[in-house]
Amino acid sequence: MPELPEVHALASDLDARLRGRVIGRLQVTAFPALKTYDPPIEALSGERITGVSRQGKFLDLATDGGLHLVMHLARAGWIRWRAGQPKTSGRPGSGPLAARLALDDGSGFDVTEAGTKKSLALYLVRDLGDVPGVARLGPDPLADDFSLEQFRGILAAQGRAQLKGVLRDQSVIAGIGNAYSDEILHVARMSPYKPAAMDDADSAALYSAMRETLSDAVARADGVAASELKAEKKSNLRVHGRFGEPCPVCGTRIEQVIFADRTFQYCPGCQTGGRKLSDRVLDRLLK
Known part of the structure; x- marks a missing residue:
């Protein structure tokens, strides 16, 4: 998408x-x-x-x-x-x-x-x-006036909601989907299931990861022909769509969680303290 x-x-x-x-x-x-x-x-x-x-x-x-x-x-x-x-x-x-x-x-x-x-x-x-x-769109994460304080307010309002869902919710923050939410969380070294409400140090790290990840992707895509944009995106993703490959940062095998209509990928070594997240679909297949 x-x-x-x-x-x-x-x-x-x-x-x-x-x-x-x-x-x-x-x-x-x-x-x-x-x-x-x-x-x-x-x-x-x-x-x-x-x-x-x-x-x-x-x-x-x-x-x-x-x-x-x-x-x-x-x-x-x-x-x-x-x-x-x-x-x-x-x-x-x-x-x-x-x-x-x-x-x-x-x-x-x-x-x-x-x-x-x-x-x-x-x-x-x-x-x-x-x-x-x-x-119903939320604020644009790359807007000049989208400040760290505004971001912290958004996270606080989401409370115990999981970060993966918060980043993908277009009414909360506009423009981020399944792929770039995976990438942002990997750069921030945070679990997809981490609650949105967090301390100032973590919120600053997530804000920086979000702005840098999206800004870098925009810069790479600028001037690329429409016919080549999909390939450009895929070639520069760190964890999304990389299930089974080694993490480019720590070398840990990238894992995934499967839902009915989508999957997401993450690095246990960078994001979950080495713990593999429960995947109900895969767990049922292995029983």
Whole structure:
């Protein structure tokens, strides 16, 4: 799933390509992906794009007429730029194409979603607050005004909630998903199950790990072609997706915990004092 660094890179790339350009039309081929009906998608035709930005893990394409095309790529969505007229018709079907935006010269981009579980979402609104996921976003962890004191207040309010879930909760902190929460906790040397309420030394370490991990990932992704962003992300992850490999810091075997719809990885040597966390799915298989 694209997270803050990848969505930031996509927004920057699209902004450079689209700012000041005029929209020809928006075609939606995966109808369940479109979550709004007013204004109609035809309202985008003839609109001039004023910019593309990131809101948490959402992409926001804004126009001079006050419209916002908001896209959430979910687990398997992506943006593919087209320099010219598309080679395929883009008719509704079972393929990966979900939507196609064409500029007045025929160039533009396709929004695609792989797999059978379709979660990608598109919204055309006049006010960003009309997108439920955007309206409930927490603060951006890389914002200049996101201070250590604000972070400490967030952690204190979460109390005994586990850090892994707190970092992934978009209404608490925007933009961090499964992969980068694993990476942040590894850098901070903290268990995914550690309670959010903690002392000042630990909160300062976690704040620093969060800002540095995300800033470094944003810097690496900057200027990388959209087609290469996924590979760039994967190649630089320390623990996420590295189950069974040695930890790059201490050499301990990286372990994982499996849930119904996701897994997370961690280093027992760096994060849990050598203790392996209980994995109910794996434990049942080994019985």
